Amino acid sequence: MSTALGYRTFGAADVQEFFDRPDPSPGPGEVLVRVAAAGVNPLDHLLRSGHVRELNGHLPFPQVLGMEAAGTVLAVGEEVTGLAVGDRVTGFALTGAGTYAGTTLLLAASTARIPDALPATWAATVPVSGTTALDVLDQLALPAGAAVLVNGVGGGVGSAVAQIARDRGLAVVGTGSAAKRERATAIGAVFVDYAAGDLVERVRAHAPGGVDAVVDTVGGASLRAVAPLAPTPDALVSVGDRSVTELGGAFVRRRLDRSGLEHVADLMVTGRLDPTVAATYPLARAQEALALVESGHAPGKLVVDMAL
Template sequence: MSRAVMYETFGGPEVLELREVPQPHAGSGEVRVRVNAIGLNPMDWIFTSMPEMAEQFGISLPSGFGTDFAGVVDEVGAGVSGFAVGDRVYGSAVGRAAADFVVVDPSTDTLLHTLAEIGDEVAGTLSVAGLTASAALAAVDVQAGDTVLIGGAAGGVGVIAVQLARLAGARVIATASEGTFDFLRRLGADPVTYGPGLEGRVRAMAPGGVSAATDLFGTETAEAALALGVPPTRISTIAAGPNPPGGVRPTGGVDALPEELKRIADAIVAGEITVPIAATFPITRIREAVRLQAGRHVHGKIVVNL
């Protein structure tokens, strides 16, 4: 037997249960990973609380939980090449990562080798946040010399987006609460308070104008960017649905190239990107970890260890 986080009804963190389940095994074309760490994402708790969103991703009850993971390959099925027992790996498996073992198909799931210099706690946070941040910036073609407005910059996707934009040579104006300002300045951003009046505050900080924007939390930043005269083709959103305001570009991790994760991992090793770990929890405290994540006031990533 092994352990897995499961839920049988939709709801808040209280529906999550750590259960004893039969061990899964790798079939043909699959590998089994002994999971050491999972990184939480907003999508994880959104699936547990919003049936319509879960359905869009093929999740039905009863369901497992979690997406991003890092661990060690301990079974390899027939026909698999590129992975061997003992390999350290990280990746994503929607709705089943929070478990002692996860079975993945490298041809359809995200699965990469973990660099020796990166620990499992960091590797387990990279897949969704890294691909989403990359897609959000690629959609608006961030270049050196740009002034980029990033909404929701202190979250798990935001901290990577800020650093990727800075690596590209852009100036970053980052919306956040005042309590995160010093944190964002350390990442190279110029922070600004979100909320009513955002357009005016950004205009004062960037009298030469904003050339691109990405909204990682709703539509407030996208709407401010439109009011500042940023063309819709240079504004992206990840959480505003398929038809965001003003014709701006919706995007997400599915639009990113898998090679982007390797680029981010290399940048971490080179010291060009850091992944702030805001809190860690054992799997036995999964509800507490998800409750903190769902509060949306975390500076960085939350990691659950197995």
């Protein structure tokens, strides 16, 4: 039995409630994990509010918040290879099983062992922000020396894209609010405040030769504002807005495989990627963390730390 934060109906944040649930049994291809830390992501509130019912509309209530976690394997289901009881891991939860909880079920094929030196609060950010950033850059396959614009450089995905891009020898221009300037500059991005005048003009001033690709993590009007900076339609990708295809660009989907998780964990332990964890929260205050993410302007990556 463990405490979980979830919801019994779709709705706004006031449908969230704590409840006790029995430890779920791992089915084929699943592992039961004692959660050490859980990443807080925009998809958590989108699932709760019923905005993406194609993902969870068919699942029974209560559903538990959270899609990614680091923890320790307590039991393995049938057909699981490469993971054993006692392993420290990070991975994706079954949709609805949730990770804002003492225990959960992770998908074994989307779960990887992690190095001892990687703290759980960092490892918990590997599956969503980390692997999405990796997939964005793998998909763009830019050569060293190219320049990329990261729209939303202060966010979980944007910050990881910027750092992995720098590690690959790319020049990075990043947009954010003034609060994100210091951090963006520290990770080697040229920072452009999106609220301080004509964005396109100011990006062009910082990158007179233009950028070679645009990575959008914001969507909507912001995506449309930066799209003209992409030199060709296939140099425009978005992780947050599927309507990018109407502009000729591509929506990025995570691969969810174990090798991507291992790669990102390695970037972290070798000092090439800092997930920019701005704050950690005990489970009892996880709703505060999700409210910040839901505002669209979280101060950085937020993590629920079960040790607090």
